[in-house]
Amino acid sequence: MKEEPFAPKKEKSQKERQVCIFVHQIMRYFILLWLMILCIKGMAQNAPLSPRIANYEMDVFLDVENKQVQGETLLDWKNTSTDTITSLQFHLYYNAFKNNESTFLKDGTDFPDFLESQESACERWAWMEVQKIMDEQGNDLVVNMRYIHPDDDNDKDETVLEVPLTTPVLPNQSIRLQMDWLSKIPNIAARTGYNKDYYFMAQWFPKVGVYESAGMRYAEKGQWNCHQYHSSGEYYADFGVYEVAINVPGNFVVGSSGTLINQQEEGDRKIHTYRVEDVIDFTWTASPHYVVQETTWKHVSIRLLTYPEHRHFASRYFKTIKNAMEYLEKYVGEYPYETLTIVDPPIHGLFTGGMEYPTLVSSLSFCFLPVGIKTPETLTTHEFVHQYFMQMLATNEQEEPWMDEGFTTYFEGRILDHYEGEKTSTIDTWGIKAGNVEFNRAEFLAMDNPKIADANRWSWEYVHGGYGEIAYNKTALWLRTLEGIVGIETMNEIIKTYFDRWKFKHPCGQDFFDIVNEIVPKNHGDEFGENMDWFFEQVFYGSDICDYSVASIENREVNAKEGFMGDLEDCVWVEADGDDNGVGESLFKSEVVLYRLGEVKLPLEVQINFEDGQSVLEKWDGKARSTDFKYVGKNKIVSVEIDPERKIYIDKNFLNNSRSVEVQQMGIRKYWMQVMVWVQRLMEVFV
Amino acid sequence: MRFLDAYRMAWKLLWGHKKMWLLLYVCNVLFALVAVLPLQRFLNSELGHSLAIGQSLGDFDYTFLMDVLNEYGGSISLILNQAFVIVGLYWLFSVFLKGGILEKLVGYLKGENEVSFWSGCGKYFFRLFRLAVYFGILQGGLLFLMWMLFQSISGGLSPFELESDRDWVNTFKILMPIYGFLAMVLLMLHDYAKVFVVKLDKTLLFRPIWMTFKTVLGSFVSCLLLYLLNVLTFLVVFGLYYFFQQGMVTTTDAFILLAFLVGQLFVFGRLGVRLLNLGSVVAWQWEQESTKLFNNDRVI
Numbered sequence: 001m002k003e004e005p006f007a008p009k010k011e012k013s014q015k016e017r018q019v020c021i022f023v024h025q026i027m028r029y030f031i032l033l034w035l036m037i038l039c040i041k042g043m044a045q046n047a048p049l050s051p052r053i054a055n056y057e058m059d060v061f062l063d064v065e066n067k068q069v070q071g072e073t074l075l076d077w078k079n080t081s082t083d084t085i086t087s088l089q090f091h092l093y094y095n096a097f098k099n100n101e102s103t104f105l106k107d108g109t110d111f112p113d114f115l116e117s118q119e120s121a122c123e124r125w126a127w128m129e130v131q132k133i134m135d136e137q138g139n140d141l142v143v144n145m146r147y148i149h150p151d152d153d154n155d156k157d158e159t160v161l162e163v164p165l166t167t168p169v170l171p172n173q174s175i176r177l178q179m180d181w182l183s184k185i186p187n188i189a190a191r192t193g194y195n196k197d198y199y200f201m202a203q204w205f206p207k208v209g210v211y212e213s214a215g216m217r218y219a220e221k222g223q224w225n226c227h228q229y230h231s232s233g234e235y236y237a238d239f240g241v242y243e244v245a246i247n248v249p250g251n252f253v254v255g256s257s258g259t260l261i262n263q264q265e266e267g268d269r270k271i272h273t274y275r276v277e278d279v280i281d282f283t284w285t286a287s288p289h290y291v292v293q294e295t296t297w298k299h300v301s302i303r304l305l306t307y308p309e310h311r312h313f314a315s316r317y318f319k320t321i322k323n324a325m326e327y328l329e330k331y332v333g334e335y336p337y338e339t340l341t342i343v344d345p346p347i348h349g350l351f352t353g354g355m356e357y358p359t360l361v362s363s364l365s366f367c368f369l370p371v372g373i374k375t376p377e378t379l380t381t382h383e384f385v386h387q388y389f390m391q392m393l394a395t396n397e398q399e400e401p402w403m404d405e406g407f408t409t410y411f412e413g414r415i416l417d418h419y420e421g422e423k424t425s426t427i428d429t430w431g432i433k434a435g436n437v438e439f440n441r442a443e444f445l446a447m448d449n450p451k452i453a454d455a456n457r458w459s460w461e462y463v464h465g466g467y468g469e470i471a472y473n474k475t476a477l478w479l480r481t482l483e484g485i486v487g488i489e490t491m492n493e494i495i496k497t498y499f500d501r502w503k504f505k506h507p508c509g510q511d512f513f514d515i516v517n518e519i520v521p522k523n524h525g526d527e528f529g530e531n532m533d534w535f536f537e538q539v540f541y542g543s544d545i546c547d548y549s550v551a552s553i554e555n556r557e558v559n560a561k562e563g564f565m566g567d568l569e570d571c572v573w574v575e576a577d578g579d580d581n582g583v584g585e586s587l588f589k590s591e592v593v594l595y596r597l598g599e600v601k602l603p604l605e606v607q608i609n610f611e612d613g614q615s616v617l618e619k620w621d622g623k624a625r626s627t628d629f630k631y632v633g634k635n636k637i638v639s640v641e642i643d644p645e646r647k648i649y650i651d652k653n654f655l656n657n658s659r660s661v662e663v664q665q666m667g668i669r670k671y672w673m674q675v676m677v678w679v680q681r682l683m684e685v686f687v
Numbered sequence: 688m689r690f691l692d693a694y695r696m697a698w699k700l701l702w703g704h705k706k707m708w709l710l711l712y713v714c715n716v717l718f719a720l721v722a723v724l725p726l727q728r729f730l731n732s733e734l735g736h737s738l739a740i741g742q743s744l745g746d747f748d749y750t751f752l753m754d755v756l757n758e759y760g761g762s763i764s765l766i767l768n769q770a771f772v773i774v775g776l777y778w779l780f781s782v783f784l785k786g787g788i789l790e791k792l793v794g795y796l797k798g799e800n801e802v803s804f805w806s807g808c809g810k811y812f813f814r815l816f817r818l819a820v821y822f823g824i825l826q827g828g829l830l831f832l833m834w835m836l837f838q839s840i841s842g843g844l845s846p847f848e849l850e851s852d853r854d855w856v857n858t859f860k861i862l863m864p865i866y867g868f869l870a871m872v873l874l875m876l877h878d879y880a881k882v883f884v885v886k887l888d889k890t891l892l893f894r895p896i897w898m899t900f901k902t903v904l905g906s907f908v909s910c911l912l913l914y915l916l917n918v919l920t921f922l923v924v925f926g927l928y929y930f931f932q933q934g935m936v937t938t939t940d941a942f943i944l945l946a947f948l949v950g951q952l953f954v955f956g957r958l959g960v961r962l963l964n965l966g967s968v969v970a971w972q973w974e975q976e977s978t979k980l981f982n983n984d985r986v987i
Contacts, residue, residue, distance in 0.1 A: 677950030
C-alpha cells in the first residue's frame with residue numbers, strides 16, 4: 001500500500017523514543033571516537049620525527065661566473081634546554097679554505113695537494129662572509145659577531161662565528177634570524193666545491209652549532225658544541241626542516257637533499273625548491289651534464305645523477321642501494337624519508353665522491369672499472385648506511401668518529417658480504433678475490449702501528465695517523481668480534497634497541513655501551529660477567545692487540561700402569577687395555593699449549609682434533625699468558641684450532657691460531673709449485 | 688709465400704734440435720728451482736704446521752695472503768728480491784745461450800754439422816748482450832714516447848684537469864694498438880738483428896743492425912706475416928694452457944700435481960715457440976739468400 005505523502009506521522013511511543021535516543025547517543029559516541037582515532041592517526045603521521053631545533057629557509061643564487069653563492073637564510077632556532085641562551089655559534093666551513101693559516105690547513109697533513117697546487121691560484125681559495133644578521137626586533141647582530149677558536153689558539157681560523165644576541169632566547173623559546181651571506185666556492189677541496197661546471201655544495205652555508213644542555217652526551221653544564229673545521233673528522237648538527245630555493249642557470253640539472261616541491265623559470269635561470277624534514281644537514285649539486293636515472297624502492301624514490309660516461313653504472317647502483325635498504329630495514333629500522341639521491345661525480349670532481357649527507361650520498365666510479373672491482377657498491381653501501389649512523393643517529397662525528405664510521409663500516413661489511421659473497425664482496429676479478437670484512441680487517445692490521453691510538457679520542461687527535469684505520473676498521477672489527485662473542489641474535493637486538501631508543505637524537509658512546517650492558521646480561525645471564533665493560537676497556541679504551549697462538553702439540557705414548565704398584569717386589573708395566581701378559585693397545589698422553597701473545601684478553605673456543613676424527617671443543621677465558629689442555633686416550637691429537645668459527649675477528653694473526661702435528665705438505669706444494677710456474681713463465685720471456 | 692716456407696722449415700729446425708729445446712727447458716727449470724727453493728723452505732718452516740695453509744687451497748684467500756704479508760712481509764720481500772736477482776741472471780744466461788742456438792741453427796742450414804753450441808754461446812755473448820741493451824733502449828724510448836703521447840692526447844694525468852675519464856679510455860684505445868704494433872716490429876727487428884750478428888760475424892754491431900733494417904724494411908710484409916704466424920702459434924699454445932688450467936681446482940694432491948705438469952708443458956711449449964720464432968727468422972733469411980743465388984745463377 002502506498003503511503004499518502006502528506007499523511008500525519010504516527011507519534012512514536014515512549015519506548016521507541018528511548019531506543020532512538022540511545023541509538024543516537026551511541027552513534028554520536030562512535031563518530032566522536034572515529035574522529036578521535038582519525039585525529040590521532042593524522043597527528044602521528046604528521047608528528048615530527050625529530051625535535052626540529054634548527055630550521056632553515058634559504059634562497060640561494062649560484063653565480064657560475066664568479067664561483068660564488070649568495071644566500072639569504074631565515075633561521076628558526078629553538079632553545080630546548082633549560083638555559084637562557086645569550087649567543088649563537090655558527091660553522092663557517094668554507095673559511096677553512098680562506099688561507100693557509102686556517103686550522104684545517106695547518107693541522108691537516110691530509111691535504112698537501114691543496115696547499116701545494118693552490119698557492120699561485122687565488123681563484124681556488126674560498127671564503128664565507130656573513131653580511132647581515134637581524135633578529136625579529138630588527139637588531140643588527142653583525143656588529144658584535146666575532147670568530148672564536150674553541151679548539152686551539154689559532155686566531156687566524158675563521159670557521160666558527162659567535163653571534164651575541166640582543167634578546168636572549170629563554171628556555172623553550174625560539175629565535176628567528178634573517179641572515180644574508182656570501183660564499184666563494186672552493187675549487188674542489190675536501191668534499192665540496194666546484195671544478196669546471198660541476199658544483200657539489202656541501203657544508204656551504206652558515207650552520208648553527210649544537211647547544212648541549214647539562215647531561216646531554218658528556219656535557220656537565222650547558223654549552224655550545226661548535227668545533228672548528230679540522231682536516232680529520234666531519235660534522236655535528238641539530239635536526240631541523242630545510243626549505244631551500246636554489247637559483248641556478250637554466251641548463252643546470254640539480255640534485256639535492258629532500259624532495260623537489262617547486263620548479264620555476266626566471267629568464268635564463270631556474271629556481272628549484274627542495275624541502276626535507278628531520279635532517280641534520282642539506283647538500284646539493286648542480287651541473288649541466290648530469291644524466292638522471294630513477295627507480296623506486298617501497299616508498300622511496302631513488303634518483304641517480306651521473307655524467308654520461310658513467311650512466312651504465314645505474315643497474316649496479318640501484319641494485320646495491322635496494323639491497324642496503326632491505327637489509328637495514330630488517331636489522332636496524334625503517335628509512336623514513338621519501339627520497340634518496342645518489343651522485344656519481346665526474347672525474348674532475350673526484351674529491352667529492354664517497355660522502356654522506358642526509359638523503360643524498362655521493363659515490364665514485366670510473367668508466368673503465370670492471371664489474372669485479374666493487375668500488376661503487378662499497379661506497380654506495382657505506383654512504384647509505386650513514387643515513388642511519390650519522391643522520392638518524394646523529395652522533396658527534398668530530399668527537400666520536402667511531403660512532404658513525406665504525407658502525408657504518410661494520411654494517412657495510414654485513415650487507416656486502418650478505419649480498420655479494422663473503423669472499424668476493426670487494427674484489428672479484430682476474431682470480432683475485434676479497435671480501436669486504438676481510439678487506440677492512442687487513443686495512444687495520446696492515447698499518448705500520450695498529451697500537452698507535454685508542455678509539456676514544458676526537459678525530460683531530462689522531463695526530464700521527466690512525467684516524468681511518470681505527471675509527472673505521474678497528475671499530476668494525478671489534479663490533480664483529482662482539483657479535484661473535486654474544487651471538488648474532490643478541491647483536492641484532494643491541495643494534496635495534498640502540499636505533500629505536502636514540503633515533504633522531506644525539507647518542508654518545510656511553511649510550512651504546514649502556515645498551516650492550518643491558519641486553520647481554522638479559523640474554524646470557526652472567527656468562528660474560530656482570531657487564532661487557534671489560535670488553536670495551538680493551539678494544540675501545542685500549543690500543544692493545546689481540547693475538548692468540550697454538551704453541552705446541554705433544555703426544556707421548558704411556559703405559560696404563562708402570563712401576564711398583566703396591567708390591568715392592570713386583571715392578572708392573574701394563575699397556576693400556578693390556579691383558580695379563582701386559583700386551584695391549586697404545587695409550588697416549590697428549591698436551592696442547594696455547595699462548596696469549598697480545599695484551600687483549602677475550603674468551604675463546606679451542607677445537608682439538610684427534611686422529612680418529614673426533615673433536616673436542618674446549619673453552620678458555622683467554623686471560624692467562626698460556627694455558628694447556630691435556631688428554632689421556634688411545635688417540636693422538638692431530639691438530640688444534642683456536643676460534644675455529646672466527647668469532648674473535650680482531651685477532652691479529654690467524655696463521656698461528658692453528659697447528660697440526662704433521663706438516664701441511666699439500667698446501668706448501670701448491671704454493672711453491674705455483675710460484676715456480678710463474679717464475680718460469682717470467683723467465684721464458686727472455687729467451 | 689716465402690714466409691710460409693720459412694715457417695715450415697722452422698718446424699723442421701725445431702724438430703732437428705730437440706736436445707737444444709730440452710736444454711733450454713732444463714736450464715729454465717733449474718733457475719726457477721733456485722729461485723723458489725727459499726720460498727719452499729720458508730713455507731715449510733714458518734707455515735708448515737698451520738692449518739691455515741691447507742684451508743687456503745680452494746680459492747684465492749685474501750685473509751691468508753694478507754696475514755702472511757703482515758707477519759712475514761720482510762722474509763717474503765727478501766725471497767722475492769732474491770728471485771728477481773735469479774731471473775736477472777737467467778736473462779744474462781739466456782743471452783749467452785742465444786749465441787749457441789743461432790750458431791747451431793745457421794750452421795744447420797748451411798750444412799755445417801760440426802758447429803759447437805757452447806763456443807757459439809761464448810763467441811757471441813757480448814755482441815748479443817749489447818744488441819739486447821740497444822733494443823731495450825729502443826723499447827724504452829718507444830714506451831716513453833707513447834706515454835708522452837698519451838698524456839698530451841688525453842689531457843694529462845691529473846684527474847682534476849680531465850673533462851671525462853672516457854678521455855683516458857679513448858686515448859688508450861687508440862694508442863695501445865699502435866704501441867703494440869710498433870713494439871712488435873721492434874721485437875721482430877731484434878730477432879733479425881740477432882741472426883745477422885751471427886751470420887755476419889762482425890764485432891761491431893752497426894753492420895748487422897743496418898742489414899736488419901735494410902732486409903726487414905725491404906720485405907716488410909713477408910717478415911711481418913711470418914712474425915704474426917709465430918704470434919698465432921704462441922696464442923694457440925697459450926689458449927691450450929688457459930683451457931686446461933681453467934677447470935683445475937687445486938684442492939687435492941693429484942690436481943696440484945696436474946696443474947704443475949700443465950704449467951711445465953706450457954713453459955716447454957713456450958720455449959719451443961721461442962725457438963720456432965728464431966728458427967723461422969734464420970730460415971727466412973736462408974730462403975731469401977737461396978732465391979738471390981738462384982736468380983744470380985740465372986743471370987749468369
